[in-house]
Amino acid sequence: MAEAINRLASQKGVVIFSNSSCCMCYAVKILFHELRVNPMVHEIDLDPEGREIEKALLRMGYSTAVPAVFIAGKLVGSTNEVMSLHLSGSLIPLLKPYQTMP
Template sequence: MDRVAKLALERAVVVFTTSNRSMCHSVTSLLQQVGWTAIHGWKEPRGREMERELVRMLGGRAPAVPAVFIGGDLVGGTNRVMAIHLAGELVPMLKKAGALWL
C-alpha cells in the first residue's frame, strides 16, 4: 500500500501540507475551528515520494498540497474543503469519519 493511502486510513482526518503555503494554513485553520485535525508535513524522510504520490492521486494536477483526507477518502484541496464547509457538509463528514463527537 502506498504511504499516503496508509496514513490516510490510519486517522480520521489527515492533511498533507507544507509550512510555506497560505492555502495550507487556511485549510488547517478551518479544520481546527470545526474541531480536529491531524497534520503530516513533508518533514518525513519519504516526503518527496509522498508528494509524487499525491500528484498522481490528483491526476497530475499541481500543487498537491494541501490534500485533505477524511475517513480515508481524498476530499481534495482548499477549494473543495471550503465548498463542502459552506454547503454545511464538512461537520457531518467529520462526524461520520469519527473525527468529531458532537
C-alpha cells in the same frame, strides 16, 4: 508510495498532508481547528520522503499536492474542495464523528 499515503491517511479520521510554509495548508488547518477537529497533520516538507509523497499526491489527480485532506481514509481534495464542501454545508456532517466536545 500510494500505498504508504493510503496507510497514513487511514491512521486517523482526518489526515492532512501539508507543507509547513504553505498559507493554504495553514488556512485548512485553522478551519478544522475552528470546527473542533484535531487532524493528523503530515508535513511533507519535513519528511525525508516528502518529494516522493508530493509526486504521488499529484498523481492522484490534483493540480497542487498540498493540502491534501483525507476524511475516513478517502481523499476529499485540496483547499478548493474543502472550502466548497464547507460553504455548501456538506463538510460538517463528514467531520461530525471526529469533532471534540466544546
